[in-house]
Amino acid sequence: MQPDLSFSIFTVIVLIYSVVMHEVAHGYAAYALGDPTAKIAKRLTLNPFRHVDLWGTIIIPALLVITHSPFLFGYAKPVPYNPFNLRNQRWGESIVAVAGVATNFILALIFAGITRFAYAHGAVLYGDLASMVVLTNLFLGFFNLIPIPPLDGYTFLRGLLPLKSAMAFREFEDRVRQGGFLTLFVFLIVFSYFLSGPFDLLVMWVFRILIGQ
DSSP states (O other): OOHHHHHHHHHHHHHHHHHHHHHHHHHHHHHHTTOOHHHHTTOSSOOGGGTOOIIIIIIHHHHHHHTTOSSOOOOOOOOOOOGGGOSOTTTHHHHHHHHHHHHHHHHHHHHHHHHHHHHHTTOHHHHHHHHHHHHHHHHHHHHHTSSSTTSHHHHHHHHHSOHHHHHHHHHHHHHHHHTHHHHHHHHHHHIIIIIHHHHHHHHHHHHHHHHTO
8 A cells, every 4th residue: 555545544544533532522521511412322432433424524534635635624423412401501512612622632732742752762654643643633623613603612602602692693503504514615615715824824833833843
């Protein structure tokens, strides 16, 4: 198998597991706050087959990697939760939302340490592989912080607002969700043309700091 192809396959696998862990983190956060919905649905598992979305977890990530896209994106089937079951009604949804992003950043930090260790000991291949985990999770973490529905940044922001404003934000989010895949496609086009440049600079800046290069 050619090295470039092997690296592309590895990147897709990393992206799949990163988005799965992101979603599972949402479920565990909700469960910790008193909502058993994800547990009942058997979604508190790292088994990717319970989370895979054909387009978001396989096709789109594969196309982005194969075409050497300047940004990485993917998503799994959202882990279900009932916000009305959360013990903390004031901050609960914000905590659940930020749990996924926090997981990606924690993974980035852990593998940044592995990357530094590998490079310091001359294990360049392992360092390159670990650095891809760092880069992938930084992209996912920062991307999901964008305050546009249905991304976590929007949910986090909505959870911090007063009730009346939060309800208006939720109604707007519901309308966006009704657009389904078409809305996602339009957003990705807009993002790639207008935001991917500065976004990529931010991610690469943090990436170089973490791996020490």
